[in-house]
Amino acid sequence: MALLAEVQILKRLGKQFIPDVSKPKVPGPFKGRPEISTDRVDEDTLVAICPTGAIAKTPVRIDMGKCVMCGECSFAFPNKIQFTTDYKLATNVRERLIIHEGDHSPIALDETRIRKEIRSLFGRSLKLRQISAAGSNADEAELNACGNPNFDMGRFGIEFLASPRHCDGIVITGPISENMAGPVQICYDAVPAPKMVILVGTDAISGGIFAGSKALDRTFLEKYPIDLYVPGNPPHPLTFVNGVLELIRKKKG
């Protein structure tokens, strides 16, 4: 009888994994890559709406590295800005996070700027040390979800490990507080070369809503090249998994 109960529970649970992580549609009014039309609007009002200064004018642009996905711009100017459900937002070039008006092309990685050793060494196995540097626990929760039975990035050889000595790079979440600046550096130094740096979440990429706070120390980011930017507040697990896969693997066909 006891075993039967467990079998019934398992049966109810069913298959949870997403067979192809590049394909699923996400539900609801999810805010992914925005599309900016060429409609004329009062650009100064539009720029002033944004809580993080992510919007610039002439021409209108949105910096996804600063955007906190509150949607305020889109509610005020629905004909100008619409958020699509495209969650593939990660890229290796900071400028590519800036969406221009009239340009509805997807965000992609610049293949020419991916360091050679990343694909030759990490393509089949990538072990990462995650550092929450004043992260709000939303980004961290989504990174944990990447390894759960739904998204299951372990099947691609991507895993978070405890010891930086066993890792191929660090993944930073949070705006990097002054109090965490030291530990971030120590952890990075402990990772054997060659190593990569991935920034996850708007807070890590630009400081997000915390930008300008005197409690931050972001000097670490000025010292090293960033291999991948994963925007979002927090980024959806599919944004992270797809971004990392595109970084470490050549596209098939």
Next chain:
Amino acid sequence: MSTPYKFIIINNNETLLLREIPVLSYDRYFEVADELLRKEGHHCVTCYAYMQSQGLKFICAIADDHAHQLKVFSYEMSSNSSRELPSLAASHSPMHIYEREIAENFGVIFTGHPWAKPVRYSWNRADRTNIINNYPFYRIDGGELHEVGVGPIHAGVIEPGHFRFLCNGETVLHLEIQHGWQHRGVEALFLSKAKLIQRTVLSESIAGDTAVGHSLAFVSLMESLGKITVPERLEKERTMALELERIAMHLGDLGNVNVGMAYQLASSVFGTLRTPVINYTQTWCGNRFGKGLNRVGGTYYPFNRELADKLNTLLDTVEKTAIPMADKLFSLPSFLMRSETIGSVTAEQMQLIGAVGMTARAAAVTRDIRQSHPFAAYKDHVIPTQTLEQGDVWARMMLRHLETQDAVRFVRDLSGHLNFESPLPRPTLEKDLTLTPDSICISLVEGWRGEICHSAITGSDGSVVHYKVKDPSFHNWFALALSLRDLEISDFPINNKSYNLSYCGFDL
């Protein structure tokens, strides 16, 4: 009592002119606090100081849980008076953390404080030469003892904090938890980021796992100060979102403790059951954590019939999956061995540290803002408060299970009472929000961890001159430290997971 007018009584979310709060001498302030804190059903929900032109002003709010009231009083410290004050924590230990915070930020010395330690090394602390690497850890000297230091960076994907275990062999004599690594300057940002949308987004980022709870405290505060009343329907929808957050986090934690226990079935079942709940929240508002849902004065995402249908399916799934799994789990001898009497804390200890929320309720201390100081739809709709006696890992797990099931029934019931025809306003525009000048408001919300308290003070032009945030973890981390006493160090992970307290909520 010589002066009858010693405090003013207000309700949760009631705006009050600052000048109506009695300003007492410190002796009198001390006496009033001492008298109230001795009373049954009274506990301090917030106590802070802020700089005015004339010097520091202390605000103290003590909740009377039976009368559903907050008793507020104040003290003004002139800039040339002595920085030394007798400590309330010396006789009322729950005050220890408030006094430590005031001491750290303003250099006030509370004489007789039982353990005057730094809190979070905030950037605007009084003494910048005091740095996080020089934290004064408690020490016990002895050749047979050793220390184990863990963090700030932990093994898993979690927030940073430092744990220092003082051990005798495998047994933990004392665990000290050092905070501050996560400090982002949240309270100062509430002033410097003056746009309404900035503050709203900030409130959703205080603790990302409590985005709904903290933003509800924020919008309630702004609505009260801005004299905005919201329709009953919106109150219900906000309450549903808060309970959905509770369901998601409790399920996630039930899964996580089982990761620590190495019981794979329950960790998978509860862990994956959290996914449809947060995906549902995304279906509602576009974000798995409910960011975007709570806005001052209205909503961008009115609930509708289609959402109601999906909600019923979701809640059925949660019940039909979680209950059989819980039945199995709580009857499993190996689970009971790992959870019963492990990490026990007593009701007396929880009273002494001022524990709140589910940490307190799992150890026979009934504290629940939803009953004692109702807000949103709890004013008209009652959700049961669960209290367990044991105070161990088992109780914290069982409480999560019971609260999840209560929340499922409650949300189902609330959604059944929604009138989709009654219109909901869009959020208030910044230009239409004028805050009452020279006022104060205190907003209490029972988040999934427990009592959240936000308080704002406005100046003569209606601008916010002080903003104070309290996450339940501000009190509750001490419970984890007490749980570890005389326990094997290997029991730390399941205890830590059984509490799942917030680092960033504490560090702000």
